[in-house]
Amino acid sequence: MIKQGNFGHIVVFMLIWAVPRIAHTQEIRVIDNKGTKVLVRNTTVSTGTSAPVAPVQNDIWLDTSDADHQRVKVWSGSSWRELTFTGIPGSIFFAGPDGVPTQDNDALFWDGTNGRLGVGTSSPTQSLDVNGYARIRSMDEAGNTDRLLKTDPNGVLHTSKVNFGGRWTNTNTTTNLNVTTTVVPIFGSNDYVDDGTNLYEVSGNTLIVKEAGRYDIRVNITLEAFDDSILNANEFDTNVNVRLALNGTPIGSFGATGHISFDNFNNFSSVHLSDILELDANDVITIISYREANSGTVRMYNSGTSSFVINKLR
Structure with missing residues (x-):
């Protein structure tokens, strides 16, 4: 049994002990309804165009400020870090055999500087550069004004004036x-x-x-x-x-x-x-x-x- 005088000292001690931890971490110790001390995380999840005010470590924010690029961010304790994959610039991520996102620049590569997509090459020289065979499974019938295609010695497609x-x-x-x-x-x-x-x-x-x-x-x-x-x-x-x-x-x-x-x-x-x-x-x-x-x-x-x-x- 706790005496009344001692109980006040215990409450003050608990407040002094707990307040600094709440200010610097999301992990706090509480006493559940059975009187057991447990460790919990009070992470908050926010959605909006502006960052949450006074975040604490591991808070999660769904940043909707860019409608075309909504991003999930986590507060590291000093800044918001975006949850994303990193790779070689130009990498295109896809699910590998194990379902985990991976990259293979020799198979698929995007040259953002020049606006070129490489298939089978990491050094595309045209808007679409295919190093290999191409197959088109279905096409509309040609019209009277349609043009024929030809390739130059480098394999680049051009409209042809054949039959002109x-x-x-x-x-x-x-x-x-x-x-x-x-x-x-x-x-x-x-x-x-x-x-x-x-x-x-x-x-x-x-x-x-x-x-x-x-x-x-x-x-x-x-x-x-x-x-x-x-x-x-x-x-x-x-x-x-x-x-x-x-x-x-x-x-x-x-x-x-x-x-x-x-x-x-x-x-x-x-x-x-x-x-x-x-x-x-x-x-x-x-x-x-x-x-x-x-x-x-x-x-x-x-x-x-x-x-x-x-x-x-x-």
């Missing part, structure tokens, strides 16, 4: 093509030119190809011969040949009309030419006509009846 082409038809019907080395004025109007003038550009009677590659070229010319023998008694039947020229130099095979007769209205003919050429950037293409036989006036027929078509193969 253009078609032009004649508006000139006065130039006499039955004169050797005449440049055929076939680039009158165009039906279509893919990519504007970025790939093909017409300059006078020439076509400039802006990008190196392999091109399919087709020429179809409809001709009409004019019998002006009344003015030229030496005029006889004739025929016209054509040939492609690259940067002014004729190349490839000839296209020939065959026999053109000035008698009995047998004065219509056509000439066709096709070739596949490996071109350099800014190569210039022209069509050259040649007189094969006798003189006489041979012109392209009505406007739009002769055509030049080019298509990029690779």
Whole structure:
């Protein structure tokens, strides 16, 4: 039994003993309802945009000041320490075989400085750098305006101008093509030119190809011969040949009309030419006509009846 006088001294002693511990630690000794002394922790958990006032060691704070990055922090006794994983800058954490977060920079890496993601490499050189094979399990069907892709020697993807082409038809019907080395004025109007003038550009009677590659070229010319023998008694039947020229130099095979007769209205003919050429950037293409036989006036027929078509193969 505790005497009344002694009880007051005991209470004062307990307060003196307990107060310093409450101020410096969250562990305190208390007497439970059975009279047993036990050690307890009075950790507090707070949520908010501002740090709790007067925290004690091991207090927990859910910091919601950044809605996109809410963080759990613990008071160390002198500062709030964020509960997070640390690793090499750029590491992407994922669950390992044992379920514990781990990192493997050779498998997955984020270059925050340059905004690049590496898969199979820790040194990405493009926005997405995959060192290995890529597989896409499903895709939508291509649309009319979709672009093809190609890779450069370093494996970097680019949109490709493969299958980009253009078609032009004649508006000139006065130039006499039955004169050797005449440049055929076939680039009158165009039906279509893919990519504007970025790939093909017409300059006078020439076509400039802006990008190196392999091109399919087709020429179809409809001709009409004019019998002006009344003015030229030496005029006889004739025929016209054509040939492609690259940067002014004729190349490839000839296209020939065959026999053109000035008698009995047998004065219509056509000439066709096709070739596949490996071109350099800014190569210039022209069509050259040649007189094969006798003189006489041979012109392209009505406007739009002769055509030049080019298509990029690779």
